[in-house]
Amino acid sequence: MDINGFIQEHFFGLVHVSDTAALTLKEAIYSALAHYNLDVQNIRGQGYDGASNMRDEFNGLQALIIKDCKSAYYVHRLQLALVAATKNVTPIHQFFDRLTFIVNIIGSSCKRNDELKDTHADDIAYLIAINELETGRGLNQIGTLQRAVDTRWSSHLRSLKGLIKMFSASCTVLLKIMDDGLPSQRADATTVYDEMTSFDFVFILHLMKEIMGITDILCQTLQSKSQDIINAMELVLSTKNLLQQMRDNKWDDLLVKVKSFCELRNIDIPDFNAPYINKRGRGRAHQDNFTIEHHYRIDLFYASIDSQLQEINGCFSDDAMELFILSNALNPQNAAESFRVVDICKLVEKFYTQDFTRDEKEQLEMQLKHYEYNVVKGSNYKNLSTISELCQWLVKTNKSVTYNLIFRVIVLVLTLPVSTATSERSFST
Structure with a gap:
């Protein structure tokens, strides 16, 4: 996020790897981040395609990174996955x-x-x-x-x-x-x-x-x-x-x-009670003993x-769905229905607890109450349609300083890509 509240995405480079094993990819990514003095512990989102070396919940790349950084929430890009x-x-x-x-x-x-x-x-x-x-x-x-x-x-x-x-x-x-x-x-x-x-x-x-x-x-x-x-x-x-x-x-x-x-x-x-004969792979004498109905069913x-x-x-794991739903409480579109102080506090407590101290969490709740009264109910707020626009508007009006903790939550949420048809879209669009 730049000083004007605009999302900035940077292409670090193209890295050659000897193989596509999850561990190899992890080491390559960490090396690229280290080259730019970026701390792995600051990762707040990661998104890949549906390949097993990426998404496997135990040994995939996303799982290896989450072991090192619990807040590197994984969002699978659905694309043509179904x-x-x-x-x-x-x-x-x-x-x-x-x-x-x-x-x-x-x-x-x-x-x-x-x-x-x-x-x-x-x-x-x-x-x-x-x-x-x-x-x-x-x-x-x-x-x-x-x-x-x-x-x-x-x-x-x-x-x-x-x-x-x-x-x-x-x-x-x-x-x-x-x-x-x-x-x-x-x-x-x-x-x-x-x-x-x-x-x-x-x-x-x-x-x-x-x-x-x-x-x-x-x-x-x-x-x-x-x-x-x-x-x-x-x-x-x-x-x-x-x-x-x-x-x-x-x-x-x-x-x-x-x-x-x-x-x-x-x-x-076909007769669904008849034995199923697999025409490929194994000889007739080595067929499993199951019926045609078994094959189709x-x-x-x-x-x-x-x-x-x-x-x-x-x-869409249960955690990912909850993360999206709670994050939507910050969306200025239909704010009257979606803005809920309790949801934003729950979002921070469950998903971004390490980004806020105990005192800041208490301050956040009070900031949200003022924010709801002074910002959400204001006429200018109703003209905003995305979280990205909200972020820019808060900077422009200097409200990002007044509501610094809320602004921090918004910046964190904007790191999350949504599982859509194209990789360019983010949660803010």
Whole structure:
């Protein structure tokens, strides 16, 4: 923080390391800090991507630094973590590769896109004629397949929904390519068609649509330019609860939906009581003794949901959520609802106790009472929208001296990055 209350970020340099082990990275960071005479004990925040060598709670880089400095609070940058976490399940990763291939083949030319739209229109007309679809304004619009883009969370959900909606039309287009396409196109179309009309593909298609339907609102909120921390944390809790409810109660519903989808399109449904044969890795004689139902329920359904829950719990621990919520009490936006003296005192007592002496903590409470009366209720305060703007305004009006302890809390809070889609955003934006 400079003398005018503006946040200043500095790039120290690029350091070569012999390996990416957490201990090696820690030593490199400490060396860089020492070069600029910066004390490790003054670290108040650290943020990394989702790699295991960074975030592991026991041996990751963040854990090693926290051992040396308890106030170096770790905030994981969510980015595309929820999508990436699901792809840690190998069949899911393979599914998204196939999904991209399908969209590329069908959307490779204007001719194929036109065929897709015409076929989809015919399908809609047929389903309406047999009373399988509702009619009304905005319903049953003709679209095209959406390509999933790794830098846009919602594109994955749109891609899944689009393929489910136009599944039959997509199959028809693939069959046409198999009949009249170039030799290479026919081979690709045949491979894709066989994979797409398998129970395995349809199951994962519906599974991921349900999971990403739950996580999409949270993802959208974390990408927004202006974040309401309280609402974001509420969405974290509701997302975790909904995923857990899906894990506990929605297996049967999903299976019914997938089987019904397959029956309407003449896709073979396996016998769920039959032994599961893993086609890769181990010989037939060394297969584990479990059923096809076990494979879909444990290896896919549970594993995919658990990967999401694990990622969210890792990104938003109980301490991290409490830190954000208490810090929001300083946010001048909606101050009438968010400013709470008790929350700011609790924030200092729990998270920044070493930055204040016992006497200063008592003085802070009294400063906050004056601050609430003289600053928060003032007309100028209502024009501020972020903690960063508040910091600058306090310096400009010399109130940073009058309320020096509150100003210290604000500076500490501004060291915290928020888990958002880009690394440039901070808690203040």
